[in-house]
Amino acid sequence: MQSPKNVPHTNRDYEAKNLLVLEGLEAVRKRPAMYIGSTDTRGLMHCLWEIIDNSVDEALSGFGETIEITLGQDGSVTVVDEARGIPVDKEPRTGLSGVEVVYTKLHAGGKFGNSSYNATGGLHGVGASVVNALSSRLDVEVDRNGATWAMSFRRGVPGVFDGDGPEAPFTPQGGLRKMGKVAKGKTGTRVRYWTDQQIFLKDAQLSLQHLLDRARQTSFLVPGLKIVVNDNRTAERTSEEFQHVGGITEFADYLAPDAPLTEVLRLQGRDKFTETVPMLDASGSMTATDVERDLEVDIAVRWGTSYDTVLKSFVNIISTPKGGTHVSGFERGLLKAFTKSLEGTRGILKNGDEIIRDDCLEGLTTVITVRLAEPQFEGQTKEVLGTPPVQRLVAKVVEEELGAWLTSSKAAVKPIARTLMEKVVAAGRTRMQARAHKENQRRKNALESSTLPAKLKDCRSADGERSELFIVEGDSALGTANVARNSEFQALLPIRGKILNVQRASVGDMLKNAECASIIQVLGAGSGRSFDLDNARYGKVIFMADADSDGAHIRCLLATLFFRYMRPLVEAGRVFSAVPPLHRFELINPKRGMEKYLYTYSDAEYQRKAAELTKKGVNFKEPQRYKGLGEMDAHQLAETTMDPRHRMLRRLTVDDAAEAEAVFEMLMGNDVAPRKEFIVRGAYTLESDRIDV
Structure with a gap:
């Protein structure tokens, strides 16, 4: 290996002037994959989702009933909504209009606190500004305060185009332009952009099928929202409209691959939890602060005659294909609801029968949605929800709501609930029989092939x-x-x-x-x-x-x-x-309800137990300290370390x-x-x- 002094140097200059400082949206154009994942078709679709999700977040908060998306023949994409419109007044710290802040400043938006949005798909405030930075032209028009306001950008720089399309002459110029008057109550936003061919690969194309699938999914998740998708890229010009008043009930029916065994059940509930988050205090320091969050749980479940499981989960409108705390909470509550209901129902469970989570999931189609402010996700892709209290609260809702349905005395529900419980128990029996057969074959082969x-x-x-x-x-x-x-x-x-x-x-x-x-x-x-x-x-x-x-x-x-x-x-x-325990207390004449022998598993627990017994006036012999497993008799070892009913294990x-x-x-x-x-x-x-x- 060469010593450092013998390594050849191609350039010895390394001064402050050699450092590159990327300001504003330059960083996005320099490293686009950091913000949109890639510069192929997936990156193009990501940009489109960012603009659409801004309008969907408004609908999720109760503003705007229609979103129209148009793919233009000239390569443009237009997204129109009837929501509140982007703020057009001045933002006090920058002195810029709300529109310019949203489209030119990273990490700027109304979704960081609880002031304007309670549950949204956008969290980081980079969506619109990133799309702007990666567009050769972006035009935005806002209807608000009785007027139409407009602003245009070229690769993130505000200005004015003299003509249509990204190739039109461009003059840099900041500020909103007032284009005309509208009815005082009319509000909304229209965004039209052309993605920059300098950034994206030549073969990158917007996928109409992906857009239609996402529009359909969103219309299920936001009941009543109408989403219109127009494809004007060819002479045929197609248009599709999605609107589902039934919400995730219709979504579960749409996803189900088999004939129904039960109707679609809605398991709904609301609760609160306290979350500790770092927040800036008056002095500019980060301080751990307890914040009370609202959680809304809405789950559609439907069992069919087949054996496959279809599970879709969402946080606000964000798909979480890899699950998270809301899915684990659902599965925990599901198993508890069936276990308790079967224990209270005669004639279904027999000796030796037991059920696990997979038995309950067999034939299930479910859509799990939770809504909460500022959810914690594991990783940048938002595929796994990580907010810990969600698991407990979702499990509670599912156990109570599904348990009530399974044990209902209503004439229309009782036979269906019993049929479902019998299906779950039958799945457990089949699983155990298959495993027993497999284990017998495995053990037989192992004994035949080796000693x-x-x-x-x-x-x-x-x-x-x-x-x-x-x-x-x-x-x-x-x-x-x-x-x-x-x-x-x-x-x-x-x-x-x-x-x-x-x-x-x-x-x-x-x-x-x-x-x-x-x-x-x-x-x-x-x-x-x-x-x-x-x-x-x-x-x-x-x-x-x-x-x-x-x-x-x-x-x-x-x-x-x-x-x-x-x-x-x-x-x-x-x-x-x-x-295994470290100590054993033998009580002399224990009081009613007290065990004769007590075990402690650490020196600190031993000190606490000795003090507690002394305070209560309970006499005991000199505690025995175990130096090893061999010092216990079989009864003690079973009771403290091996019996599943009493032992403690560390996983x-x-x-x-x-x-x-x-x-x-x-x-x-x-x-x-x-x-x-x-x-x-x-x-x-x-x-x-x-x-x-």
């Missing part, structure tokens, strides 16, 4: 979803765990001490290691790129080690093995760590794979320096009494 480790204490159940594999530290704890487990669905695999650190070892060394090989063989799903989650023989994998530093190290080594070579199992949320999750990879590399990798720095940095925050010596 499982002799130390494995397998379970009797063939249900891979219900079964659990406990990876137990040491043979000493194995005997107690073997008595404590439920052998119907709990399997045990002991490991000897600390397994290989696979972060440092090669794949070959990992496969040669007896403990690692046993774990991979028992799970039966392979490892690395060949790992197949569907072939996993157990629904849960649980690390069970002593609650000491050695146990923590073993759990870390196991987590490294699973993250590196069986990551889909971790990403699916099927890997857990058991949490291993991967929210950010890249960050998790970096943490594993730092803690378990070959490079010592970052790990040493991490330990030294953390030493100053560690309390000395927490060190187990």
Whole structure:
């Protein structure tokens, strides 16, 4: 490798004069893909959506009943609405008219607070100005205050064109022009623009089909809004009109691929939640402020005779194809509503029947819409809603509204609701039968093709979803765990001490290691790129080690093995760590309603519990501190660590794979320096009494 002094220099000049400062809309033209995603057909359509969504946001707020979109033969696009019109008065800080601010200033608009809009599709205030910057010509006319006001732009620069089209002579000139009078109550905005051929690819074309699909979808989401799409690009000249008074009820019927089992049900509700957001205070500092938000939930559900699920979700008018907190809340509420209703209905559930989310979704067509101010999205594309309280509130609405319908005593509803519940239970039975058959075949093939480790204490159940594999530290704890487990669905695999650190070892060394090989063989799903989650023989994998530093190290080594070579199992949320207790209190003559034995799981909890018992005057023997799993008898281990009814598990999750990879590399990798720095940095925050010596 060349030393720095030997590297050739092509240009040694690097002064302030070499820095490029992009002002105003220059940045948009320099890097258009940052704002519209690309400069092909998708970018063209994005520009059109930005202009249309401004008009839709007005309709969403109750202003304007018609939007007309025209694709011109000359390459222009015109969007006309009958809403309030863009403000034409002066904006105090810039001294410019509202129209000029909206079309020339990035991050300017009326959607940042709660003053003009409550729930909108636009959030960042860059839509109209970006389209302006990427247009060879843009004309805007506003009817407001009894007059028509006009302004034109060339690639974002305000001015006046002498003629029609982008090639007409242009004179730079700021300010609004008053074009004439209109009726005092008439308001609206007309935007006509030509996209800049210097920016977009030559083969980029507006897609009429995408425009029609989006117009139809929007007309469903904003009931009563009429959207007219005119295509004048050819001599045939076509026009289509969309208007749906029924809203998402009609949308669900339109999307449904099968014959109906139920009518379309509307699950609606309103609620409030408090959100902490950073806001500028009087001194210009960002301060965490509690803001009360309104949430509107409106969901259309309809079950059909088929097995496919059609789910569309929206926040305000924004499509969220990858879901988010509103979809997870819907699914949670759906499952709770069916579970409670089935428990209260005789003759449907039989012994052994159980339902999961997928059973409830079978044959369902649903449109999920929520409206709230300033929603939080994960990422720039707005495909996933991230506002946490939405999940809880949506689940509550769905559980209450759907539960009320399922348990209704009305003559017209009761038989349909029962038929639907029977369909859901039948789906669960079919799923369990299919899984049982698959598991039987899988276990049969595994036993025929290879011999499982002799130390494995397998379970009797063939249900891979219900079964659990406990990876137990040491043979000493194995005997107690073997008595404590439920052998119907709990399997045990002991490991000897600390397994290989696979972060440092090669794949070959990992496969040669007896403990690692046993774990991979028992799970039966392979490892690395060949790992197949569907072939996993157990629904849960649980690390069970002593609650000491050695146990923590073993759990870390196991987590490294699973993250590196069986990551889909971790990403699916099927890997857990058991949490055994640290202390046991034995009460002397406990009061009525009190257990004889109490367990605590940390030193802080132990101190609180001891103080609480002393304050209540409850006598207890010297608390026992467990140094390992082997010190518990089978009853204690089952009650505290293995019985699903009482135990506590910690789920291993991967929210950010890249960050998790970096943490594993730092803690378990070959490079010592970052790990040493991490330990030294953390030493100053560690309390000395927490060190187990």
